[in-house]
Structures are given as structure tokens and as C-alpha cells.
Amino acid sequence: MATRRVIYLDHAATTPVHPDVLRAMQPYFTEEFGNPGALYALGQRARDAVDGARRDVARLLGSAPSEIIFTSGGSESINLALRGVLFSHMAKTRRGGAANGRPPHVITSAIEHHAVGHTCRQLRDLFGVELSEVGVDGSGWVDPDAVRAAIRPNTVLISVMAANNEVGTIQPIAEIGAIAGERGILFHSDAVQAAPYMDIDVRALKVDLLSLGAHKFYGPKGIGVLYVRDGIAFEPTQTGGGQEHQRRAGTENVPSIVGLAHALSLARTQREANCRQMLPLRDRLIASVPAVVPGARLTGHPTLRLPHNASFVIAGIEAGPLLLALDLAGIAASSGSACTSAAMEPSHVLMAMGVARAEAAGALRLTLGPENSADEIDCVLEVLPETVQRLRAI
Amino acid sequence: MNAKSVAKSPAQTRVVVAMSGGVDSSTTAALLVEQGYEVIGIMMRLWAGTGPDGSAYNRCCSPEAVADARSVCVRLGIPFHLLNFEASFKKNVVDFFLDGYARGVTPNPCLECNRHVKFDALLQQAVALGADRLATGHYARVTAAADGRYQLLKGTDPLKDQSYALCMLTQSQLARAMFPLGGYTKQQVRAMARERHILVAEKSDSQELCFVVKDYREFVQEHRPDAFVPGPILDTAGRRMGTHRGLPAYTIGQRKGLQLAIGEPLYVVGMDASQNALIVGRDLDVWQTRMRVDAINWIAASAPTAAKVKIRYKSAEAPATVEVVDAARVEVTFAERQRALTPGQAAVFYDGDVCLGGGIITRVGEPA
Numbered sequence: 001m002a003t004r005r006v007i008y009l010d011h012a013a014t015t016p017v018h019p020d021v022l023r024a025m026q027p028y029f030t031e032e033f034g035n036p037g038a039l040y041a042l043g044q045r046a047r048d049a050v051d052g053a054r055r056d057v058a059r060l061l062g063s064a065p066s067e068i069i070f071t072s073g074g075s076e077s078i079n080l081a082l083r084g085v086l087f088s089h090m091a092k093t094r095r096g097g098a099a100n101g102r103p104p105h106v107i108t109s110a111i112e113h114h115a116v117g118h119t120c121r122q123l124r125d126l127f128g129v130e131l132s133e134v135g136v137d138g139s140g141w142v143d144p145d146a147v148r149a150a151i152r153p154n155t156v157l158i159s160v161m162a163a164n165n166e167v168g169t170i171q172p173i174a175e176i177g178a179i180a181g182e183r184g185i186l187f188h189s190d191a192v193q194a195a196p197y198m199d200i201d202v203r204a205l206k207v208d209l210l211s212l213g214a215h216k217f218y219g220p221k222g223i224g225v226l227y228v229r230d231g232i233a234f235e236p237t238q239t240g241g242g243q244e245h246q247r248r249a250g251t252e253n254v255p256s257i258v259g260l261a262h263a264l265s266l267a268r269t270q271r272e273a274n275c276r277q278m279l280p281l282r283d284r285l286i287a288s289v290p291a292v293v294p295g296a297r298l299t300g301h302p303t304l305r306l307p308h309n310a311s312f313v314i315a316g317i318e319a320g321p322l323l324l325a326l327d328l329a330g331i332a333a334s335s336g337s338a339c340t341s342a343a344m345e346p347s348h349v350l351m352a353m354g355v356a357r358a359e360a361a362g363a364l365r366l367t368l369g370p371e372n373s374a375d376e377i378d379c380v381l382e383v384l385p386e387t388v389q390r391l392r393a394i
Numbered sequence: 395m396n397a398k399s400v401a402k403s404p405a406q407t408r409v410v411v412a413m414s415g416g417v418d419s420s421t422t423a424a425l426l427v428e429q430g431y432e433v434i435g436i437m438m439r440l441w442a443g444t445g446p447d448g449s450a451y452n453r454c455c456s457p458e459a460v461a462d463a464r465s466v467c468v469r470l471g472i473p474f475h476l477l478n479f480e481a482s483f484k485k486n487v488v489d490f491f492l493d494g495y496a497r498g499v500t501p502n503p504c505l506e507c508n509r510h511v512k513f514d515a516l517l518q519q520a521v522a523l524g525a526d527r528l529a530t531g532h533y534a535r536v537t538a539a540a541d542g543r544y545q546l547l548k549g550t551d552p553l554k555d556q557s558y559a560l561c562m563l564t565q566s567q568l569a570r571a572m573f574p575l576g577g578y579t580k581q582q583v584r585a586m587a588r589e590r591h592i593l594v595a596e597k598s599d600s601q602e603l604c605f606v607v608k609d610y611r612e613f614v615q616e617h618r619p620d621a622f623v624p625g626p627i628l629d630t631a632g633r634r635m636g637t638h639r640g641l642p643a644y645t646i647g648q649r650k651g652l653q654l655a656i657g658e659p660l661y662v663v664g665m666d667a668s669q670n671a672l673i674v675g676r677d678l679d680v681w682q683t684r685m686r687v688d689a690i691n692w693i694a695a696s697a698p699t700a701a702k703v704k705i706r707y708k709s710a711e712a713p714a715t716v717e718v719v720d721a722a723r724v725e726v727t728f729a730e731r732q733r734a735l736t737p738g739q740a741a742v743f744y745d746g747d748v749c750l751g752g753g754i755i756t757r758v759g760e761p762a
Contacts, residue, residue: 324475325523328434394518 007331007376011216011308012165012193012367017259018218024262025220028255036252037241046254053261060264061210061227062201069226069244070257074192074213077226078115080237080248081188081209082106084228085157086123087235104156105130109142109171110352111164116190117348120159130154139301140169140353144176151179157186162194162205166336166349166365167300168309170198177206186232192216192224196267197275197307202227212264214256219263223256274370275307281377282368285310292385299350299363308369313355314362317391322364325387331380335363402526404430409527409572410520412512413437413467413474415459417594418531418575420466421587425574426529427470434525435467435474438516440483440507441605455604462594469593479515486510488605488617495614495642496621498667499738502559502707503603505752509562509691517570527572532556534749535576536568544568546693546749551579558707561742561752562691614642625670627654630663630679638672641665646758647680647734664758665737681731682759687741690722690753697724698750701743705735705755711744722753725761735759 017025028049034042036050051065058065071077089104108120110133123129132150136142142160158180163170173189180187188209191200196217202210208229215221228234228247240249290296295315314322319335326333336347346360366380404426411423413435426433439455460476467474487503487510494501517528533549534557544565548555563571575583587595606613615622622640629635636654638644644651648662652674661680664673685705690697697718702711703726712732717725726741735758742752 318478320475320477321519321522324436324473324477327473327475328523390522390524394522 005330007372007379009331009333009366009368009372009376009380011196011369012365013334014215014221015196015218015369017220018263018266020266021219021259021262025255025259028258032254034254036254037243046252049254050252050257053257056261057225057264060200060268061225062203063227064230066245067202067227067230069228069248070252070260071224071226071248072222072253073215073224074113074190074211075115075224077211077213077224078113078188078190078192079119080226081211081228082116082119082123082157082159083237084234084247085186085188085209085232086127086129087237088233089156090127091235092233102154103128103130105132105152105154107132107134107147107150107155107158109134109136109160111136111140111142111166111169111349112159112161113165113190113192116159116161134160136169136352138354139304140164140167140299140349141301141304142171142176144172144179147176148179151183151185155183155185157188159188159190162189162191162200163198163306164300164349165193166347166363167311167353168193168305168367169301170194170304170306173205173207180208181206193306195264197271199271202229208232214260214263217263217267219260220256223253223260225260270370277370278308278368278372281372281374282308282310284374284377285366285380288381289384292381293388296364296388299353299355306367308367309365310368311363311365313350313359314364314388315359317362317388319361319363321391322362322387325391326383329383329387331383334365336365405432407527408432408434408523408525409529410434410436410516410523410525411529412516412531413463414531415462415466415594415597416531416600417584417587417592417597418533418599420463420531420592420594421583421590422529422531422574423466423470423472424590424592425586426572427472433470433472434520434523435463435470435472436516436520437463437474437476438479438483438511439476440479440511441488442480462597465593477516477519479511482511482515483507483605491603492614492618492621494738496618496667497738498641498665498670500645500736501738502740503605504559504707505562505740508560509567513563513567513571517567521570527570529572529574531575532560532573533575533578533580534560534573536571536573543695544693547576547747548744548749549573549576549578551582554580557749558704558740558742558752561693561740561749563693564691565693568693611640611643615640623670625672627652627672627674628666628669629660630673630675635660635674641667641670641672644672645734646736681733682735683728683731684758684760685726685735685741685755686719686723686757686761687726687753688723688756690724690751692751694745694748694750698743698745701745701750703728704742704744705732706739716743724753 034046036047054065054068058068106120108116120131124131134146134150160176162173177187186208189207190211192213195212210227213224236247238249243249286298289312296312299311299313346357350360409426409431413419423435464474487507490506491501491503520528533554535547537545539545548557622642624637624639626634627636627638644662646662649659654660660674663675663679698716700715703714704711712728714726714728737755739755740752741755743750
């Protein structure tokens with residue numbers, strides 16, 4: 001494809017690998033290619049690299065190395081968290097363990113990423129797991145009291161995302177974690193979108209399980225982390241050679257593990273500077289888009305929102321043609337999550353927030369990165385109104 | 395030339411190519427890129443139905459077709475986008491198709507797709523995206539005459555000419571249309587595709603309706619069961635001969651499947667939706683010389699007094715005289731009797747290579 005300068009405003013979909021991260025990864029593709037399971041020096045050095053990465057990630061998350069599992073990404077982490085806990089519970093009850101006669105009950109929110117939502121629904125449909133999806137208010141915020149009200153005697157697991165990928169709303173994770181803790185219910189949080197720009201300390205957040213994916217914070221695709229608090233009963237889903245302390249089989253993806261740890265560390269050290277850079281630009285978009293595009297309004301919480309997320313619904317147009325027109329103008333943006341393209345179903349997140357179907361069809365998500373400039377924002381604020389006008393004229 | 399007749403160079407002309415993932419639209423895009431146009435590939439998501447075996451999508455909008463179209467565009471270095479036109483397609487093509495069968499006629503939905511979806515809904519999107527023209531892989535040609543009127547011509551490959559399906563296009567639609575393949579044969583197009591290493595050069599052509607996975611009768615049965623009800627088979631005098639299994643299962647001129655044994659072959663000669671009756675007759679009754687054509691779109695400035703007429707996509711043209719009833723209706727009288735004139739099918743009028751326009755056959759035989 002002919003490469004043309006692109007204004008990239010879809011950082012919530014993915015981010016480029018930071019040059020330092022790539023450099024850190026490189027040796028593990030070539031000279032240091034060893035299998036960490038091997039006994040000879042080459043293997044041992046690879047093992048050491050993985051161990052070092054694990055220690056670094058644990059430290060950054062406020063956890064112990066034994067509590068960190070490397071996975072193939074955010075979706076696998078989420079799947080492993082949910083299935084790991086639920087299958088363990090179901091196996092125990094079948095063997096005559098803690099049984100109160102009812103299947104396990106899971107509470108999630110109505111705005112989770114499909115990795116949570118579809119997995120929970122599959123578990124409900126195939127295994128009879130009871131499922132409650134707690135609603136959100138108009139700003140996409142999960143009320144901890146609503147979570148508390150949904151708890152049943154057989155509730156085993158609560159899963160609420162740390163920040164929403166579509167509208168950026170930051171959720172009250174610590175409060176929900178406290179509620180879960182009171183009742184001895186396990187609490188998982190999908191922190192995939194939060195990781196680049198929020199301080200993730202698993203003790204402070206009071207989570208028992210937490211999922212991350214590196215490609216959202218300038219690491220490579222195909223690698224993620226699942227934090228599982230020590231002592232939680234947990235069944236692996238990918239079984240085999242016993243890697244990751246018997247919890248996730250498969251030869252370790254050494255370069256990507258090293259890359260993930262490096263990227264997470266960079267995210268921590270550069271967070272303040274990055275936020276300082278992006279916040280004014282984001283706020284400018286938030287203030288200006290509704291002003292220059294009649295019929296556009298902000299979605300998500302006005303203040304409890306990720307520092308890089310400016311999402312809107314624009315009346316009278318459809319997202320597909322809008323994104324195409326923006327693409328032709330050299331602007332990369334999305335509508336809702338990247339996973340649902342060309343499908344005509346409106347975003348379940350916007351629906352849960354009470355946005356009308358017709359309005360939700362015109363959803364536009366702009367998510368910044370530290371490399372976006374004021375000039376680029378100027379350009380977007382020029383292109384967007386005239387594009388919307390042309391599309392409305394159809 | 396753009397639609398405003400201002401001379402624009404190819405490099406200044408943005409063309410949207412309607413991509414299907416097939417060899418024709420792919421080669422169309424390749425040719426336009428070579429000619430220096432600013433090309434954008436757009437694939438239309440038209441129909442996401444489920445086949446009887448539970449398989450999702452139809453042949454044409456399948457994920458494989460999308461991947462093929464995308465791959466062609468990436469290799470050509472042009473943007474590729476998939477846009478959703480399901481609502482327009484359902485209303486203008488699928489519902490039109492089902493309504494036709496419910497009324498006891500045999501509709502041709504492809505003409506409606508070209509008229510309302512490709513060269514209307516998609517064209518409007520293309521224009522809103524700054525495109526001057528919309529190109530498709532149809533085997534047809536459009537030219538501008540000296541008086542500024544556009545003419546639709548047959549493709550030069552007589553075996554592949556697709557002007558029939560484009561007969562409903564208006565002057566303003568033709569003004570923005572481009573058919574780069576119209577001057578080539580299918581063999582030449584495949585050869586061009588191979589030369590350019592276009593992935594889909596050897597892909598076979600889709601033959602049937604794009605939104606029907608298996609059989610159109612099953613489709614009608616599934617989506618409009620009220621149109622598929624057994625009823626009486628009557629002869630031309632109105633006598634009951636037997637029972638049919640639902641009008642959509644039959645076509646005019648059909649002999650097989652009637653399950654009537656009266657000593658001479660019987661053929662379907664008509665359908666009466668008001669009585670849900672299938673009318674059968676002898677072979678002689680299947681041949682007619684007169685028909686009424688309604689809802690005509692004239693591409694030519696006015697109706698001709700005589701023309702060569704195609705009565706279905708795959709029929710040969712036949713000479714006929716044309717008598718104007720009003721601006722959109724004519725009586726057609728063929729020089730020689732024609733077999734199985736079918737209400738609901740399009741009658742398309744030709745003068746040599748020029749497609750004068752087309753309409754829908756509504757009455758067959760002598761007027762009542």
C-alpha cells in the first residue's frame with residue numbers, strides 16, 4: 001500500500017512498538033534464541049531473561065513474580081482468568097467440594113470487552129454458569145452499589161473492566177474490589193485499556209486477577225499478562241509442558257516477554273510526561289468537536305476518563321462512510337472497538353449507556369498517543385466538519 | 395470527462411471501483427490504476443443471510459470474497475473499504491425479488507441492484523467521498539454522443555454482454571459510470587489478470603443470484619412462505635388439471651415437474667396469483683408474438699418504432715415493432731413468435747450495439 005503520512009488516532013486499537021522495546025527484544029530472536037526449558041547455557045540465559053521480565057512486571061504491578069502468567073495477549077488473559085476460576089470451581093463442586101447446589105454465578109458489566117462478555121455467555125450457554133450483567137449510567141460508569149445488589153449466595157466471580165475501551169470511562173475498581181473482598185468473591189479486572197495511562201497496583205485496586213495486553217502500551221502484539229493472586233484455585237486451559245508454573249503451557253515467547261516488561265516499565269516512567277502532552281490535545285478535541293460539528297456530542301464520563309480518549313456520537317451519519325472518508329484524508333480513527341468493523345450492530349457499550357440506535361450508528365472514537373501534535377489536531381478539526389457535512393448531504 | 399463535462403486528467407479523477415473479489419472487478423481496478431486514475435476500491439456488504447446448511451453469508455459477501463478483494467487492492471496500492479448497504483439491498487433487491495414471486499411473476503433482481511444500490515446508494519457515497527466516477531466490471535460500454543446524451547452500448551464480447559442488466563440506468567447515472575472491461579472479451583480479461591498476477595485471475599464466475607446460497611425456490615420458501623402455497627393447476631379454459639406445489643417453483647415454458655399425464659405434453663403458460671393458479675397449455679400456447687412492457691427506462695431520447703428485443707438475460711434478440719402506449723409503456727409485436735415470454739422479466743430494446751432502454755413485461759399475448 002502506498003505509504004502516505006497518516007494522522008494516527010486509534011491508539012486504543014493498537015500502538016507501535018517503542019524503539020527501545022524493539023531493541024530490547026532483538027537479541028532474543030537471533031543470538032539469544034534459546035528455549036528457556038533447555039539445560040545448556042543458551043537456554044538458561046533465555047530462562048533468566050523471562051525470569052527477569054517476570055520480576056519486573058510483578059514489581060510494576062505491585063505483585064509477586066509467582067503471580068504473573070505470560071499469555072498470548074489481553075484476550076487470552078481474560079479467557080484464562082474467567083475459565084481458570086470457573087472450571088476450578090466447577091471441578092471442585094463435582095468432586096463433592098464446596099457445594100450449595102447451584103451453579104456458579106458471575107457478575108460482569110454491560111460494557112465489557114467481548115473477550116469478557118462472549119466468554120461469560122459461552123460459559124452460561126454451555127455449562128449453565130449463572131450470569132448477571134450490571135448496567136451503567138449515561139456516562140458509562142459502573143456503580144459499585146449496583147454490583148453489590150447483584151451478588152447472590154452462589155456468586156463466585158466479579159469481572160469489571162478498569163477503563164472502557166470505547167468511551168474511556170474509568171471504573172471504580174477499588175470500591176468494587178472491596179465489595180468483592182468482603183464477601184469472599186473473586187474479582188477480575190480487564191485492565192487492557194487502562195494499562196498505558198493508569199497506575200495499576202493490584203493491591204490498591206483490590207483485584208484477585210488482572211489482564212493486560214502489551215500492544216496497547218507500545219509493546220508487541222501477541223503477548224499479555226494475567227495476574228493471579230497467590231492462593232486462588234485456578235485450572236489451566238492450555239495444558240502441556242508445564243510452563244508458567246503449570247498454569248499456561250507452551251514454549252515461552254521470550255522476545256515478546258522481554259518486550260512486554262520493557263514496555264510496561266516505559267509506560268510507568270513516561271506516564272506523567274505523556275499525559276501532560278496529550279491531555280491538552282484531548283481536551284481540545286472534546287471542546288471543539290461538538291462546537292464545529294453540529295450534532296456531535298461527547299460520550300463517556302467528562303472527567304473520569306482515560307487521558308487519551310475523545311469519543312463522540314455524530315447525528316445523521318454512519319460510522320463506516322465517515323471512517324472511510326477520514327482514511328482518504330489521511331486520518332486513522334475508529335468507531336467503537338476495532339474488533340467490530342463493517343458490522344451494522346451498534347456498540348453494546350453505547351446501547352448500555354442509553355444512546356439511541358440511530359445516534360450510536362455515528363460513533364467516532366479518537367484515541368491519542370504522545371506523538372500526536374497540535375498541528376494534527378488542527379487538521380482533524382478542519383477535515384471533520386466538512387466531511388460530516390458532505391456525508392449528511394447524501 | 396467528469397460529470398460536469400470539464401476535461402480532467404485521470405490523475406485528477408477519483409474513481410470508486412465496486413469490488414466483488416472476482417476477476418472482473420479486480421481487473422477493472424488494475425486497469426484504472428494503470429491509466430493513472432486515483433482509484434478507491436469499495437466492496438459493498440449487501441446480504442448476510444444464512445444458507446440452509448447453516449453456513450453464514452452468501453457467496454458474494456463471504457469473508458473469503460472480502461479477503462480476495464482486499465488483497466487485490468493492497469497489491470495495487472489503493473485503499474480498500476467495506477461499506478454496508480444491507481438495508482438498501484434488502485429493500486430494493488431482496489424484497490423486490492420476494493414481492494415479485496408473491497405476485498406470481500418472475501422478477502430479475504439484478505437490474506434493481508444496479509439501478510438502486512450500485513448506481514444510486516453506492517454512487518451517492520462515492521460522490522460524497524469526492525469521487526467523480528463509479529466503475530464496475532460490467533461487460534458494457536458507455537459513450538457520450540455529440541448532443542451530450544449518454545449511450546449504453548453492449549460489451550464487445552457477445553457471450554458476456556451485460557448491458558441487459560444495466561438497462562435501467564438513467565442519463566445522470568450513466569454520466570458517472572465507467573465500464574473499463576466493455577471493449578474486451580472474457581478471455582482477454584482473464585489474460586490481463588494473469589499478466590498482472592492478479593490473485594483471482596482463475597476464479598470462476600458466479601452464475602446465480604448473489605444472495606441465494608443454494609436454490610432460489612428454497613430461498614423464497616424460507617423468506618416468503620405465504621408465496622409458496624400449493625394451489626390448482628388449470629388449463630387455458632379454466633378446467634382443473636391438478637395441484638401445483640407453489641407458484642415460485644415454476645417458470646413459464648416449463649414442462650417437467652407438472653406431474654400431469656394426459657397424453658400430450660403440457661407446459662406452464664401462465665400464473666394467476668389472484669387464484670394461486672398455475673396455468674398450463676400445449677406447446678403452441680407457450681409461443682407468443684405480443685407483449686406489453688411497462689415501467690420503461692428509456693436511455694435513448696425517445697421510444698423507437700422498431701427494435702431488437704431481448705426478453706431475458708440469456709435470450710437472443712428478436713426483431714419487433716414497438717407501439718408507444720405512453721411515456722413508460724409500449725406494445726411489442728415480434729416478427730416471429732417467441733417462446734416463454736415471462737411477466738416480471740425485463741424486455742430490453744437494442745438498435746445494433748446500442749441499448750435503447752428496458753422495462754418489465756407485464757402482459758403476454760393478445761390484449762384481453
